[in-house]
Amino acid sequence: MHEFFLPVIQRALSLASITTDKPIQTEQPSDKKFGDFSTNIALLAAKECKRNPRELAREIIAHLEFPPDTISKIEVAGAGFINFYLTPLFIMRSVQQVLQEGESYGNGCNGKGQKAIVEYVSANPTGPLTIGRGRGGVLGDCIANLFATQGFEVTREYYFNDAGRQMQILGESVRYRYLERCGREIEFPATHYQGEYIREIAESIYNEKGSSLAEQSEVLIFKKSAEEIIFSSIRKTLERLSIRHDSFFNEHKLYIASDENPSANDAVIEALNAAGFIGNYDGATWFLTTKLGQEKDKVLIKSTGEPSYRLPDIAYHITKFERNYSMIVNVFGADHIDEYPDVIEALKILGYDTQRIKVAINQFVTTTVDGQTLKMSTRKGNADLLDDLIDDVGADATRLFFIMRSKDSHLNFDVELAKKQSKDNPVFYLQYAHARICSLLRMAIQEKEFDPASITEHHLLQLLDSPTELQLGFALLDYPDMIKTSLRMLEPQKMVEYLHSLAELFHKFYQECPILKAEPDISKARLFLSLATRQVLRNGFRILGVSAPDSM
């Protein structure tokens, strides 16, 4: 709808010779008595023009030219707001539009011809996925879906490292448990992975090889099988939540040099050195971030000769630029908050357009059962597994709960609520609206010979004019703006909230307006309105990755 008003207001401003560098904003007033849409442009422009805002607003109104039958009233209100009221005809014509566009309703073309990369999950294969990772995974998946609706060619990437020290410790952990399984006396180090899954991996190796590896002091074989087993378990968990990736980027690539070219890591060092940001002291190679006003320099190459995680991270991001992505989105948890500023700084120094990079950081998750907060303990590997949560509440609830709060807020995952089958549980509330419409349509098709595909009858929608019907119709035409807002803010939570209010409006409509029992033309019109509502619910569910059940 914003696109509907924008050009008209722009034209009016220029006709009235009003110049302002403020962007034209439209919004939906909180109260319907202020219209369906309003703009504050007169308030914003008044200062620059040194004019009275209300007077300015009247002048703008005089130059507004809308297509016929779209706007029923325009008024100046308050300090200088311009409020617009849509005609019922306009609203219901837009509902016809929903039916015509179907699955593609809400899609845009701002991203056409552009590539976007969204990186999420990116857990190293050191253990099963935790609940915290799940939140980021679902967030990333939804953001990727949002980009796709705007025509971006989206790559969903998983970045991992199977070579570092943590993996070494993983291999050793498995070896210890294996030796234990073989009956050897061992002392399991406190620094190593305590999780039960380590025993399971050791067990499966033992089952396959017996004690033949007991004299093997090389951990490689233990590491390899651990990685394999863990990675497949991670992928299985992600699959349960319909979280997909189409690219797995192994950090190892960044270490490989060819005859002609240095490794990506070395290339970064060279380039930063040429820019004067590399220093060598204490036996290590440093990124001189103190030159940028930071308190400490950051190690890029440790005194052992191995790169620290920062170096490959920079090199990795360069590949994203080299792969020509115009939008680069990284999703990660609050514990990595300090990670990206250095990467951004380095990229800036190397001349990359860091404006293309967006970082979505999600805060932590705590789970509560019966009002009791469960303490998470990753080290012990208990009570924090994503798989257990999915077992408990199901995939739909898991996904929706992860994104129904703003990513900046700590998430309180109420396990009892997620299992409840009533309106308290937002998952059921949303899905119930969809199922209700399906049931209605089934009945209409069977008993009233209603034809959902009868496009020639869509104009019947224009018969509807009650406040409830118009409100529902109005909510439907708001959907495309909702997608854009969610995307701009990298915040699927907006979409959840919108769908919740849409479901609410539908339930109200269902309650107030007889559908099958109304006289034939009205009945059809209401069925079309229901059909359009179902379409928007479905489209929204698809972005959120929540299923749309036909019956419940």
Next chain:
RNA sequence: GUGCCCGUAGCUCAAUGGAUAGAGCAUCAGCCUUCUAAGCUGAGGGUUACUGGUUCGAGUCCAGUCGGGCGCACCA
């Protein structure tokens, strides 16, 4: 100590710098001989942690104070 996030109804959370701060749960009062009551309608409930500032206008922006979370490795 320091960087980031948060502090809004009893609870869980909303509110692109806009108009009288909104939902849900919980509490109370209503609505099923009628298309799914897994639903709907209504009521009560607030010094937006605190103090200043910027602005025509601040829950939102800035400074400070107090509380909570997460980081602050030659781990990733």
